[in-house]
Amino acid sequence: MDSKQHLYLVDGSAYIFRAYHRLPPLTNPEGTPVGAVYGYTTMLWKLAEDLNKADGPTHLAVILDASSHSFRNDIYADYKANRPPPPEDLVPQFPLIRDATRAFSLPCIEEQGLEADDLIASYARAATAQGWDVTIVSSDKDLMQLVGKCGIGGGCVDMLDTMKNQRIDIPEVIEKFGVPPEKVGDVLALMGDAVDNVPGVYGVGPKTATKLIQDYGDLESALAAAPEMKKSKLQERLIEQAEQARLSKVLVTLKEDCTLPMALDDFKLDAIPPEPLAAFLSTHGFTSLLKRLDTGHGSPERATQLNPAKATTAAAASPTEGAARQPLPEWPAIDRDAYECVTTDAQLDEWIAKAFAARLVAVDTETSMLDAMRADLAGISLAVGPNEACYIPLGHGGSDMFAEKPVQVSLGAAVSRLKPLLESDAVLKVGQNIKYDLNVLARHGIAVAPIDDTMIVSFCLDAGRQIEGIGGGHGMDELSQRHLGHTTLTFKEICGTGKKAIPFGEVPLDRATQYAAEDADVTWRLHSALKPRLSFEGGTRIYERVDRPLIPVVAQMERHGVKVDREKLFGLSSQFAEAIGALEKEIFEKVGQEFTIGSPKQLGDILFDKLGYKGGKKGKSGQYSTDQSVLEKLAAEGEVVATKVLEWRQLSKLRSTYTEALQAAINPETGRVHTSYSLVGAQTGRLSSTDPNLQNIPIRTEIGRQIRHCFVAEPGNVLLAADYSQIELRLAAHMADVPSLKEAFAAGEDIHSRTAMEMFGTVDRDTRGRAKTINFAILYGISRWGLAGRLGTSSDEAQAMIDRYFERFPGIQRYIHETLESVRAKGYSETLFGRKTWFPRVNSKNQAERQGSERAAINAPIQGTSADIIKRAMARMTPALVEAGLPNVRMLLQVHDELVFELPEGEVAAASPVIERVMAEAALPAVTLDVPLGIEIGHGESWGAAH
Structure with missing residues (x-):
C-alpha cells in the first residue's frame, strides 16, 4: 500500500438531510424519532464498505454544522434567511447523529460560528500542505471551489459524490460550471444562491454567469468591463448591483484559515x-444492522480499518434480486382510508407547507384523457410520506352543465397556490412517468422542477429484467407489485369499462381520493425504495447524466409538436387507396378468385394450396405462415402474387398508419401533431414514439419519402434535419478497437467501400452493397443463415x-466474444456511459431463447451507447x-439517429x-471516442426536403 497519507472529510450535514428525506418517520423503542439517524448510519456504513473496496483513507473525520448562525450572518443578516427551520421531528435527531458518528469511533468535528464547509476547507488546506491527498465526501457545489487545489507539500484535493458514485476532479467541475474550480466562486457570486439567500446579480443565471467569467476572467474584471458593454438589462444590473455581487463573493468564499479544533x-x-457500535444499534432498535454486525460481518480488519460490515456485494446476486438488495424500511401497509380529500384553500395551504417542510413531494395528475396536450385537469395528488397523501379535486362533477358539482378548490386558486411549490428549487418533485404531468401542468403555466421519475429510475436499474408472475415492465402497477408487494387500484376499477365507463371527473370524490392519492403514495414509496439503489448498483451516472436531464427536454418537444400538411396527406391517402384497389384487382386476376388479402389464413391457403407455391409451413394453429420473411422469399423466387401482396401490405400500412392517422392526430387547438415519446420503450435506451409513431416512417422508398414531405414548417420557417452518420459503425470501431476502421473514419473515407476492399479486394456497386449489409449484420450478431437470406447466397x-x-477485422470478433462472456457472467451488458441492459435468458437451455438473447446482447452496448449520445446532445x-442567441430554434423530433428542428429561414447559417x-461533442467529457462523430445537416420547407 502507498505510504502517502490520504484524508477523507465527510460532509456530515449533507448526509443528515439526505437521510431524513430518504426514509419515512421511524421511532426507537423510547418513541424518539430516528428515521434520519437510521438513514445516516446506513449511509456511513455504505461509505465504509465502498472505501474498503478501494484504496481507502488513512485518516477520516465527519464534519458537521454546529448551528444555523455563522460569521456570514454578521456580514449579511439575511444570509440563509429563506431556509425553513428544520422539521420538528428532525431536531431531536441531531445529537443522536453525533452519537452515531462516535459509535463508529470516528472524529466528529463542529465549531460554533463556522459552517462545515469552512472547517472542511481549513482541514483540506492544512492536510495538503503536509503532502496529504484529501477527498471531500460531498456533492456541495460550494466545496467544488477546493477541487484540484494542491499544497506546497504536494497533496491535492478531489471530491467523492456517493449519491452518484462519482469522483469529482477538475474536468467534472468544468463540465458543471464551464470554468475551473478556482473560478467557481466568481460564477456563484454572479448567479447567487436562492437556497442560501446569497443575492448575486438579479436576472443573472448560471449560463450568463459562466459566460461572463469565461469572457472576462473573474468577477472584478467583469464588473469593471460593465460600463463598456453593449447597452442592455445585463449591463444595467452589473453596474447597479456591483457591490451586491462583491458581497456575494465574500459569502460564497470558503474560510481556509480556521483554527482547527482537532x-x-x-x-x-x-x-x-x-x-460501541453494537451498543448504539441495540439502543435504537436498528436490528437489521445489528444482525449484520453479529453475523461476523463486523470484524474490523485493516483494509481501510473502516469496515464495520464486510458484507458480500450485490454484484453476484441473481438478475431478479435487485429489488431486495437494499431492505425496505418497515413502512405501514397502504391505508387508502388515511388519505385526505382537499376541498378548501386552507387545507391546500397546509399540504403545501408540509411539502415545503419535507423538501420532497410525490406528485400525480388526474385528467380527462391520455393525450396531455388536450386533457382537462381533473385533480392533483400529493404525498410526503407513507399514507401521508392527499387528492385535490379541481374538475369533478357531471359533464352536464346543470349537474351538481362537489365542493372543491377552484382551478385558478389551486394553480396559483401550487405554482411556487412545484417550481421551487428547494423541493424535489417525484413522479411516475412525470413527463406527462409536466406537459399537463405546463399548459396551466407551471414549470415543474426539479424532478425525479420512478419509472426512469426503474429503467436505469432493471431494463430487461423479468420477475416471474409479475413481468419486467416499469409501469406503476408492476413496480408496486414487484417492489412493495402491493396491488394498486386500477383505472378500470374506478371508472369502469366499455359503454359504462365514466370520465375520472365524474368519479365520486371519496373513491377518486383513494385511487389518486394511492398513486402518489406508491410513487413516494417507490422513490424511497429505488433511488438509493442507483448508487449501490452503479446506475447513478446514466440516470443523472443522460436520462433525467432529458425528461423536460422531451416534454418540451412534445409540446412544440410538428406541423403536417393536411391537404398533402389527404392527396397521398387518395393515391394510396387507388393503388391498393389496383393491386387487389391484379392479385384477384392472377389467383382467379377474390379473397381477403389481409387474412393470413385465406392468403396462406391461396399461396400454398391453390397456387402450389413451395415452402409453406403450418404452425400450431394449423394455418400457413405468411409473414414478411415468407413473402420476401417467395418474391425473390419470382412468385408474382407474393410480390404484389408485399406491395399491397406496404401501401395499406402506410395509408392506415400515416396518411389517415396523421390527419386524425392534428391537434385542433395548435394545428400540429404532438407525438408522445417513451424513455423506457426500447430496452437499449432508445426513445420510441406513439400516438402517432413517427419512428418507423420508411425512408428507403420513394413512397415513404413522400410522407416526410408532408411534415412542413410554418411560413417564414424551415425544417432542419441533423443526422449522425453511421454512428453505430463508428462506435463499433472504437469499442472493438479496429485500427483500419478507425483510420477510415478519421480520414473521412466511405466505410462500406473500405470494407468492400478489405473483404473482396475490389470496390463496385455490388461489393459495396454486400459490404454494407455485412457491416450492419455482423453488429447484430447475425447467423450464417440470416446473412445468407439477406445476400441471397x-x-x-x-x-x-x-x-x-x-x-480482416479481428477486433470485431474479439468484441463479440468478450461481450458475450461478460453478459453470461454478469447477466447484463453495459454502454460506454454505464447503461445496463439485462439478459436473463442469455444462459437459457432453450437454444432459440439463448441465441436471441446473445444476438441482442452483442448489439446492446453499441446501440445503447448511440442512444446515450443523442440523448446527451x-x-x-x-x-x-x-x-448562441438563437432562442427561436426549436427541436421538434428525434427519430433514431436524427434530430429535426424548426427555425427562421434566416437563422440556418448561424444555427x-x-x-x-x-x-x-455529445460524448465529452465523460467519454473520449477514437473516431469522430460525423453529422449530416440539411434544411428545406419540409422534412423530406431537408434530406
Missing part, C-alpha cells in the same frame, strides 16, 4: 471496536464471408442555442454549426 493526526484510522458462402470479415442543445458542434 489535530490532523487524531484522525488516523484504527480498527473499529465493535462494542448459400449458408456456406455466408459463413465464409463472416469468417473473412473476422479475419438533446439535453445540451437548447441551452447551447440560447447561449447549423451550433447544432453540429453539440452533436459532435
Whole structure:
C-alpha cells in the first residue's frame, strides 16, 4: 500500500438531510424519532464498505454544522434567511447523529460560528500542505471551489459524490460550471444562491454567469468591463448591483484559515471496536444492522480499518434480486382510508407547507384523457410520506352543465397556490412517468422542477429484467407489485369499462381520493425504495447524466409538436387507396378468385394450396405462415402474387398508419401533431414514439419519402434535419478497437467501400452493397443463415464471408466474444456511459431463447451507447442555442439517429454549426471516442426536403 497519507472529510450535514428525506418517520423503542439517524448510519456504513473496496483513507473525520448562525450572518443578516427551520421531528435527531458518528469511533468535528464547509476547507488546506491527498465526501457545489487545489507539500484535493458514485476532479467541475474550480466562486457570486439567500446579480443565471467569467476572467474584471458593454438589462444590473455581487463573493468564499479544533493526526484510522457500535444499534432498535454486525460481518480488519460490515456485494446476486438488495424500511401497509380529500384553500395551504417542510413531494395528475396536450385537469395528488397523501379535486362533477358539482378548490386558486411549490428549487418533485404531468401542468403555466421519475429510475436499474408472475415492465402497477408487494387500484376499477365507463371527473370524490392519492403514495414509496439503489448498483451516472436531464427536454418537444400538411396527406391517402384497389384487382386476376388479402389464413391457403407455391409451413394453429420473411422469399423466387401482396401490405400500412392517422392526430387547438415519446420503450435506451409513431416512417422508398414531405414548417420557417452518420459503425470501431476502421473514419473515407476492399479486394456497386449489409449484420450478431437470406447466397458462402470479415477485422470478433462472456457472467451488458441492459435468458437451455438473447446482447452496448449520445446532445442543445442567441430554434423530433428542428429561414447559417458542434461533442467529457462523430445537416420547407 502507498505510504502517502490520504484524508477523507465527510460532509456530515449533507448526509443528515439526505437521510431524513430518504426514509419515512421511524421511532426507537423510547418513541424518539430516528428515521434520519437510521438513514445516516446506513449511509456511513455504505461509505465504509465502498472505501474498503478501494484504496481507502488513512485518516477520516465527519464534519458537521454546529448551528444555523455563522460569521456570514454578521456580514449579511439575511444570509440563509429563506431556509425553513428544520422539521420538528428532525431536531431531536441531531445529537443522536453525533452519537452515531462516535459509535463508529470516528472524529466528529463542529465549531460554533463556522459552517462545515469552512472547517472542511481549513482541514483540506492544512492536510495538503503536509503532502496529504484529501477527498471531500460531498456533492456541495460550494466545496467544488477546493477541487484540484494542491499544497506546497504536494497533496491535492478531489471530491467523492456517493449519491452518484462519482469522483469529482477538475474536468467534472468544468463540465458543471464551464470554468475551473478556482473560478467557481466568481460564477456563484454572479448567479447567487436562492437556497442560501446569497443575492448575486438579479436576472443573472448560471449560463450568463459562466459566460461572463469565461469572457472576462473573474468577477472584478467583469464588473469593471460593465460600463463598456453593449447597452442592455445585463449591463444595467452589473453596474447597479456591483457591490451586491462583491458581497456575494465574500459569502460564497470558503474560510481556509480556521483554527482547527482537532489535530490532523487524531484522525488516523484504527480498527473499529465493535462494542460501541453494537451498543448504539441495540439502543435504537436498528436490528437489521445489528444482525449484520453479529453475523461476523463486523470484524474490523485493516483494509481501510473502516469496515464495520464486510458484507458480500450485490454484484453476484441473481438478475431478479435487485429489488431486495437494499431492505425496505418497515413502512405501514397502504391505508387508502388515511388519505385526505382537499376541498378548501386552507387545507391546500397546509399540504403545501408540509411539502415545503419535507423538501420532497410525490406528485400525480388526474385528467380527462391520455393525450396531455388536450386533457382537462381533473385533480392533483400529493404525498410526503407513507399514507401521508392527499387528492385535490379541481374538475369533478357531471359533464352536464346543470349537474351538481362537489365542493372543491377552484382551478385558478389551486394553480396559483401550487405554482411556487412545484417550481421551487428547494423541493424535489417525484413522479411516475412525470413527463406527462409536466406537459399537463405546463399548459396551466407551471414549470415543474426539479424532478425525479420512478419509472426512469426503474429503467436505469432493471431494463430487461423479468420477475416471474409479475413481468419486467416499469409501469406503476408492476413496480408496486414487484417492489412493495402491493396491488394498486386500477383505472378500470374506478371508472369502469366499455359503454359504462365514466370520465375520472365524474368519479365520486371519496373513491377518486383513494385511487389518486394511492398513486402518489406508491410513487413516494417507490422513490424511497429505488433511488438509493442507483448508487449501490452503479446506475447513478446514466440516470443523472443522460436520462433525467432529458425528461423536460422531451416534454418540451412534445409540446412544440410538428406541423403536417393536411391537404398533402389527404392527396397521398387518395393515391394510396387507388393503388391498393389496383393491386387487389391484379392479385384477384392472377389467383382467379377474390379473397381477403389481409387474412393470413385465406392468403396462406391461396399461396400454398391453390397456387402450389413451395415452402409453406403450418404452425400450431394449423394455418400457413405468411409473414414478411415468407413473402420476401417467395418474391425473390419470382412468385408474382407474393410480390404484389408485399406491395399491397406496404401501401395499406402506410395509408392506415400515416396518411389517415396523421390527419386524425392534428391537434385542433395548435394545428400540429404532438407525438408522445417513451424513455423506457426500447430496452437499449432508445426513445420510441406513439400516438402517432413517427419512428418507423420508411425512408428507403420513394413512397415513404413522400410522407416526410408532408411534415412542413410554418411560413417564414424551415425544417432542419441533423443526422449522425453511421454512428453505430463508428462506435463499433472504437469499442472493438479496429485500427483500419478507425483510420477510415478519421480520414473521412466511405466505410462500406473500405470494407468492400478489405473483404473482396475490389470496390463496385455490388461489393459495396454486400459490404454494407455485412457491416450492419455482423453488429447484430447475425447467423450464417440470416446473412445468407439477406445476400441471397448459400449458408456456406455466408459463413465464409463472416469468417473473412473476422479475419480482416479481428477486433470485431474479439468484441463479440468478450461481450458475450461478460453478459453470461454478469447477466447484463453495459454502454460506454454505464447503461445496463439485462439478459436473463442469455444462459437459457432453450437454444432459440439463448441465441436471441446473445444476438441482442452483442448489439446492446453499441446501440445503447448511440442512444446515450443523442440523448446527451438533446439535453445540451437548447441551452447551447440560447447561449448562441438563437432562442427561436426549436427541436421538434428525434427519430433514431436524427434530430429535426424548426427555425427562421434566416437563422440556418448561424444555427447549423451550433447544432453540429453539440452533436459532435455529445460524448465529452465523460467519454473520449477514437473516431469522430460525423453529422449530416440539411434544411428545406419540409422534412423530406431537408434530406
